[in-house]
Amino acid sequence: MGHEVQGGLAIGLVIAATVLIGAFGLRLSRTTSDFYVASRSVSPVWNASAISGEYLSAASFLGVAGLILTYGADMLWFPVGYTAGYLVLLVSVAAPLRRSGAYTLSDFAEARLESRTVRQVSSIFVVTIGWLYLLPQFVGAGLTVQLATGAPGWVGGLLVAAVVVFSVATGGMRSITFVQAFQYWLKLSAIAVPVLFLVLAWRADGMPTPGDGPPTFADRTPVEVPADLRFDVVEPVRVLVNGVLDGQRYVGEPVVLGRGSHEVGEGALLTFPAGSTVPHAATVEASDNASWARPLTAVGDRDHPVYSTYSLILALFFGTMGLPHVLVRFYTNPDGRTARRTTAFVLALLGVFYLFPTVYGALARLYTPDLLLTGRTDTAVLLLPERLIAGTGGQLLTALLTAGAFAAFLSTSSGLTVSVAGVLAQDVLRGSVRDFRVAAVLAVAVPFALSLWARSLSIADIVGLAFAVAASSFCPLLVLGIWWRRLTSTGAAAGLLVGGGLATAAVTATVGGVDRGGWTGALLAQPAAWTVPVAFLVMVVVSRRTPGRLPPHVGRTMVRLHAPESIAVPERRVD
Amino acid sequence: MSNTIEPDSDRLVTVQNSEEFAELRRKFRGFAFPMTVVFLAWYLLYVLMSGYARDFMGYQLLGNINVGYVFGLLQFASTFLIAYFYERHMDNKVDPLAARIRSQLEGGQQR
Numbered sequence A: 001m002g003h004e005v006q007g008g009l010a011i012g013l014v015i016a017a018t019v020l021i022g023a024f025g026l027r028l029s030r031t032t033s034d035f036y037v038a039s040r041s042v043s044p045v046w047n048a049s050a051i052s053g054e055y056l057s058a059a060s061f062l063g064v065a066g067l068i069l070t071y072g073a074d075m076l077w078f079p080v081g082y083t084a085g086y087l088v089l090l091v092s093v094a095a096p097l098r099r100s101g102a103y104t105l106s107d108f109a110e111a112r113l114e115s116r117t118v119r120q121v122s123s124i125f126v127v128t129i130g131w132l133y134l135l136p137q138f139v140g141a142g143l144t145v146q147l148a149t150g151a152p153g154w155v156g157g158l159l160v161a162a163v164v165v166f167s168v169a170t171g172g173m174r175s176i177t178f179v180q181a182f183q184y185w186l187k188l189s190a191i192a193v194p195v196l197f198l199v200l201a202w203r204a205d206g207m208p209t210p211g212d213g214p215p216t217f218a219d220r221t222p223v224e225v226p227a228d229l230r231f232d233v234v235e236p237v238r239v240l241v242n243g244v245l246d247g248q249r250y251v252g253e254p255v256v257l258g259r260g261s262h263e264v265g266e267g268a269l270l271t272f273p274a275g276s277t278v279p280h281a282a283t284v285e286a287s288d289n290a291s292w293a294r295p296l297t298a299v300g301d302r303d304h305p306v307y308s309t310y311s312l313i314l315a316l317f318f319g320t321m322g323l324p325h326v327l328v329r330f331y332t333n334p335d336g337r338t339a340r341r342t343t344a345f346v347l348a349l350l351g352v353f354y355l356f357p358t359v360y361g362a363l364a365r366l367y368t369p370d371l372l373l374t375g376r377t378d379t380a381v382l383l384l385p386e387r388l389i390a391g392t393g394g395q396l397l398t399a400l401l402t403a404g405a406f407a408a409f410l411s412t413s414s415g416l417t418v419s420v421a422g423v424l425a426q427d428v429l430r431g432s433v434r435d436f437r438v439a440a441v442l443a444v445a446v447p448f449a450l451s452l453w454a455r456s457l458s459i460a461d462i463v464g465l466a467f468a469v470a471a472s473s474f475c476p477l478l479v480l481g482i483w484w485r486r487l488t489s490t491g492a493a494a495g496l497l498v499g500g501g502l503a504t505a506a507v508t509a510t511v512g513g514v515d516r517g518g519w520t521g522a523l524l525a526q527p528a529a530w531t532v533p534v535a536f537l538v539m540v541v542v543s544r545r546t547p548g549r550l551p552p553h554v555g556r557t558m559v560r561l562h563a564p565e566s567i568a569v570p571e572r573r574v575d
Numbered sequence B: 001m002s003n004t005i006e007p008d009s010d011r012l013v014t015v016q017n018s019e020e021f022a023e024l025r026r027k028f029r030g031f032a033f034p035m036t037v038v039f040l041a042w043y044l045l046y047v048l049m050s051g052y053a054r055d056f057m058g059y060q061l062l063g064n065i066n067v068g069y070v071f072g073l074l075q076f077a078s079t080f081l082i083a084y085f086y087e088r089h090m091d092n093k094v095d096p097l098a099a100r101i102r103s104q105l106e107g108g109q110q111r
Helices: A002-026 A032-040 A044-055 A058-092 A094-100 A105-113 A116-149 A153-204 A289-293 A305-322 A324-332 A336-367 A370-374 A377-388 A391-427 A433-451 A459-483 A489-511 A518-525 A528-545 A554-562 B009-017 B019-052 B054-058 B067-110
Strands: A221-224 A229-233 A237-245 A248-257 A260-264 A269-272 B060-062
Touching: A002 A116, A002 A153, A002 A391, A044 A153, A044 A324, A044 A336, A044 A391, A058 A094, A058 A116, A058 A289, A058 A305, A058 A336, A058 A370, A058 A377, A058 A391, A058 A459, A058 B019, A058 B067, A094 A105, A094 A336, A094 A459, A094 A554, A105 A116, A105 A324, A105 A391, A105 A459, A105 A489, A105 A554, A116 A153, A116 A324, A116 A377, A116 A391, A116 A433, A116 A459, A116 A489, A153 A336, A153 A377, A153 A391, A153 A433, A221 A370, A229 A370, A237 A260, A305 A324, A305 A459, A305 A518, A305 A528, A305 B019, A324 A391, A336 A377, A336 B067, A370 A377, A377 A391, A391 A433, A459 A489, A459 A528, A489 A518, A489 A528, A554 B019, B019 B054, B019 B067, B054 B067
Parallel strands: none
Antiparallel strands: A221 A269, A229 A260, A237 A248, A237 A269
């Protein structure tokens, strides 16, 4: 079996490159300031590549295509929102934030509001959002390694965790910048090159389209079940079963699956005849092809599509600025003007990348419908080449995609780990470089442990929830903190706790498995549309009620945020 | 940063209360806030059209490509367009003003 060797080799190469480039950067990192923010001496194009490299996570590389495969057109909002979030960030907060001179979101909160309490509340949300975002990276790594090498699901996550702790703990931010920039270009090539071949293969196949009915198997298809599974049959179908089905063991015998719910054991092989309707996993409620191609058709258990879609858009647009690993990058620009330039480059780099997952998602509907049955829709990107292109060509493309996916896990996880560890080191430990290393281990250990039981969750969905929490906590803090001088420390703390707290509660309920149906389900699954306004409202109302808690140096801080950086406003030391 | 100046607090307060500084912030907000509203509305329009003007959005222009997809691509394009306008606005309107405030401060600094 050649493809296991190739998959393992691809993963090994990406890890080796990450560690080597990290080690190269290591020699350049000297001081604590170097360690956290790369001495603010990185050019806009490098920095934009690094930001994009860090930003394009498992959700972008694997998750978006998986959601498009299952739910269709509505999911196009994920790539649009991920990109447009940068526009909101650029226009509303990028330059002032850069001028604030803080290293982390918590630093910004403390510098602007001059309050330890606000700082601590911010730190709690930095860690919450960071963990929520790291979790799907480990899930994705598990799936990818399992698919590439046949290793158990936890191996991939552990591998990523180990590499990230090593490179973050030894290199800090300086080396990370180079690693991230390299990984953007690796990811772009890894996702773009196979598309050319896949589209050619699709043309050679007579350019089939999904049609209007439910998704079907084009050819006779054997499906190996990767883990115990409950699934729903939409149309009765006669399959060959090898393994345990509905509590009975079969050895290559034909069985008629009636409409309704069935259970199948791990390792079973179900062979479906050509043209039969694809059953779907209990966790994945797939749509028929007609509503798949149309937006806002309330697919499966996703009710109230207009509300849900707009809420998702709000979360993605306003959440980007509140992601801990995104923000810290703006401090690596020498001034506000380069910060703007960098963001414009980022928009272009992200826009180019996001054209591709859509193509994978659409092709997956045709060529990997069995993933709807196994529920492993996040692996669609990795499976497509071998389904469309026979022999070594397909295997090489799979290896390339595996490498790209791994680059995605590594880069996003490193960036997040730097940020979460930075906050943990400064606010929980004492802030030395040694503490930073201990904090790096803490930062990955918790989400890795969570990833072991969260395997059935969709990667892009969890990332969407992280955005919702960020939009409900840091977006109001940043926007009001920068643009409204009457924001008080009490108001900020109250808004963070109420907005971020409500969003976190909604997210916990969703991840914990609360029914997504009906209005309650929709409001909990996509909380941003109500939690973001609530957070703003609480901040404004409480600030108005507590004018006495206005930070004493607010005038100076505002000049610092809004004046061109060449006027150095003396920094208040905050330690 | 060799050309950095460090004005004392009095001068900072003067800057902060000055007409120019107010103008600087006004120029920035005057662009950023309306633009954010316009583009959120533009995205909302797309969502609403997809929900309630199905026939229009589903109208097939060419093969499988319908109005909805073209509209979707336009959303993407508009993102870049706004970024471009923003960049131009900042370069032409805001940065020169910022530079003027700076040179005034520097002038005051040299006494």
